[in-house]
Amino acid sequence: MKEFKVTPIRNGTVIDHITVGMALKVLKIIGVRDTVTSTVSVLMHVPSKKAGWKDIVKIEDRELDPKELDKIALISPNATINIIRDYNVAEKFIVEVPNVIKGIMKCSNPGCITNQSEPVEPEFVVESKKPITLRCVYCDRVTTDLAESIQ
């Protein structure tokens, strides 16, 4: 009999091919402490044919919204989303880095006006997708270290 480290889920989302070490960031993005009411399984440092190692997150009874997908794309651009319905993969796609990022992360420049209490959402233009490089629309600061800036 095949041995599963984590059993298949009936309904929910499996996020596969997460960049190794980013699983905990993914949990933060999906708000595991606030909005998740079912079981979440995390596999870290799993052998991967493509990348050597990867992380996997399985969330039962929940699908992700577009903002969450954008955030995951920024920290793990090769992550695959599998939407599971009644034990079957109903949908499967790779996350996509959008061209404009709005409201999901803050500017890394402490002197940027968007880090003050102004009624404005931080906004970035994606200058490069490999590696992901963002330029703040307001202060022009270029950011490549995204994991720290995602809200």
Add this chain to the structure above:
Amino acid sequence: MSGSFRGMDVVSIRDFSREQVEHVLKLAEKMVPIAKGEERSVLLEGHVLGSLFYEPSTRTRLSFDAAMTRLGGRVLGFDQPTGASVAKGETLADTIRMVDSYSDVIVLRHPQEGAARLAAHFAEKPVINAGDGAGQHPTQTMLDLFTIRKEKKKIEGNSVVIVGDLKYGRTVHSLSEALAMFGAEVTFIAPPSLQIPKEHLKQIESMGHKPKIGNTLAEVIKEADVLYVTRIQKERFPDPAEYQKVAGAFRIDLEMLKDVKKDMIIMHPLPRVAEIAPEVDTTPHARYFEQAFNGVPVRMALLGLVLGGLK
């Protein structure tokens, strides 16, 4: 070109094409007699400029005031946020929305980077950035370009040596990008701790230019057509002795000018402290006071264009 400037925000020099900058410089040339008070103008009569200075400024603020007044317009605003609703904790967005309803154009200086872009987002009227923190100062860049063009007849092909605090000096970053856009050869001279940031260097290199970098002025000053000097701020150095050493090495005096080209010009965004000895002021090289004056015609041209008085 006609009509394309009306209502336009002037936030960053990067928003302008070379042709647009050339158009501003050409119009600024025509504004000189009005800026000097030799001719009268009512071009912007009935227009109001909202002048919001959240940080101290002498030249920028007064030259905007002069530019608007010389063209027949009026200026309202503040030169320090104390006493204004700002001091009571009002957001910049709210202040901008209010001033937007009182004026036809807004000039903003603010300590936070990106403040002008935010103001442009909330204002319906055009916003002109008069310096946002360590960010952009596009009208300074335009007046610097205007000065070089006026003195050298063209910008292209000139060897421009920029010396001083190249790391924190906001004028340097936009100016060097603009000089590259116009095809001037740029050399950066600074102590290693204050050298031009890699990000800016990359931006210039992406425009097909390879600026020279060094830390000794003596080697390059002989070949310079333009020497652009900026202030080295004392507070950047934890050790006062280190500051004295660096400041001394970059001080321009008569001795330093011994072997320079006859028609080399010296520019400085001012205020200067000790970077240029007063004895240099009377040499044929000094152009920093003319440069400060040039802020008036350049800002006249920009105000005229964004308010639709000029085409």
